[in-house]
Amino acid sequence: MxxxxxxxxxxxxxxxxxxxxxxxxxxxxxxxxxxxxxxxxxxxxxxxxxxxxxxxxxxxxxxxxxxxxxxxxxxxxxxARPDERQARQVLDARLLVESEVVRQLPAGLDPAALAELRALVDEEQACLAARDSAGLIRLAGRFHLRLAELTENPLLQGFVRGLVARASLDIALNKGAVYTAEACVAQRALLDALEDGDSAAAAALMDAYLRGLFARMRFLPPPTTDLREAFGMKAPRGEKRRRA
Incomplete structure (x- = not known):
C-alpha cells in the first residue's frame, strides 16, 4: 500500500x-x-x-x-474467517434490497449513467484478466453503489453501502473464484434490461447475479481445537463419556 x-x-x-x-x-x-x-x-x-x-x-x-x-x-x-451462515444472511438482505434498487430506477436510464456502469464492467473484466482480485472487488462494489445512487434514495444507498462492504469482505476472505467472466456477462445483461426499461427483468437478473456470486463461494470448516480430531484420531470411549 x-x-x-x-x-x-x-x-x-x-x-x-x-x-x-x-x-x-x-x-x-x-x-x-x-x-x-x-x-x-x-x-x-x-x-x-x-x-x-x-x-x-x-x-x-x-x-x-x-x-x-x-x-x-x-x-x-x-x-475474521469466512462464515457461511453470515454470508447467507448478507445474501438474503442483498436480494431484498438490491432487487428493490433496480425496481426504483427510472424507466430507461440516462445514457451517460449506463455508459458509466458499462465502463465499470469493462474495468472489472480488465482486473479479471490481470488477476487483480482486490481491484475487482472494489469495482464490483462501486457498480452496486452507483446503481443505488441513481435511485436518489439516501436510505437505499445506506443499506447498499453497508451490505456491499460486508459482502466485499466475505468475498476477499473466501477461497472461491467468486467474480468471474460469467459475473460480467450477468452485469451486462442487467444493464441491457435497464436500458430497455424492463425493471421486472432487471430485478430477476439482479437476483440471479447475486445468487451466482454466493454459489461460487467456498467455505472451509472451522478449525478444531481438539488435538485428536486434528490428527484424525477418535477419542477413547471413556473420555467421550467424561465429556458428556
Missing part, C-alpha cells in the same frame, strides 16, 4: 489517525495480505503505525463492526 511510510516520516504532527489504520488493515485484508484468523496484536500494530493502543483499539472496533475482525473478550483480535 502506498502512502504509509511517506506519511509516518513527515513527523509526529501527521501521525496516522484511527481512520487511516482502519483503512490500512481493511485494504490488507481485501488484498489478501492478511489471511483469515491472522492475529492483530495492538502492541505490534501500534509499533507498525507509530500510534497509541487507543488509536489501534478504535480502528479494530470499527473493523469488528464491519465484520472484518473478531474481538473475543480478553483475547487478541484476529481477522
Amino acid at each position: 502506498v502512502g504509509f511510510e511517506a506519511r509516518t516520516q513527515q513527523g509526529a504532527a501527521l501521525r496516522p489517525t484511527s481512520h487511516f489504520v482502519y483503512e490500512s488493515i481493511y485494504t490488507a485484508i481485501l488484498e489478501k495480505r492478511l489471511a483469515p484468523a491472522a492475529k492483530l496484536s495492538k502492541e505490534t500494530l501500534g509499533q507498525i503505525f507509530r500510534v497509541s493502543n487507543g488509536t489501534i483499539q478504535r480502528a479494530l472496533t470499527r473493523l469488528a463492526e464491519d465484520g472484518a475482525v473478531v474481538m473475543p473478550p480478553k483475547e487478541v483480535a484476529s481477522v
Whole structure:
C-alpha cells in the first residue's frame, strides 16, 4: 500500500489517525495480505503505525463492526474467517434490497449513467484478466453503489453501502473464484434490461447475479481445537463419556 511510510516520516504532527489504520488493515485484508484468523496484536500494530493502543483499539472496533475482525473478550483480535451462515444472511438482505434498487430506477436510464456502469464492467473484466482480485472487488462494489445512487434514495444507498462492504469482505476472505467472466456477462445483461426499461427483468437478473456470486463461494470448516480430531484420531470411549 502506498502512502504509509511517506506519511509516518513527515513527523509526529501527521501521525496516522484511527481512520487511516482502519483503512490500512481493511485494504490488507481485501488484498489478501492478511489471511483469515491472522492475529492483530495492538502492541505490534501500534509499533507498525507509530500510534497509541487507543488509536489501534478504535480502528479494530470499527473493523469488528464491519465484520472484518473478531474481538473475543480478553483475547487478541484476529481477522475474521469466512462464515457461511453470515454470508447467507448478507445474501438474503442483498436480494431484498438490491432487487428493490433496480425496481426504483427510472424507466430507461440516462445514457451517460449506463455508459458509466458499462465502463465499470469493462474495468472489472480488465482486473479479471490481470488477476487483480482486490481491484475487482472494489469495482464490483462501486457498480452496486452507483446503481443505488441513481435511485436518489439516501436510505437505499445506506443499506447498499453497508451490505456491499460486508459482502466485499466475505468475498476477499473466501477461497472461491467468486467474480468471474460469467459475473460480467450477468452485469451486462442487467444493464441491457435497464436500458430497455424492463425493471421486472432487471430485478430477476439482479437476483440471479447475486445468487451466482454466493454459489461460487467456498467455505472451509472451522478449525478444531481438539488435538485428536486434528490428527484424525477418535477419542477413547471413556473420555467421550467424561465429556458428556
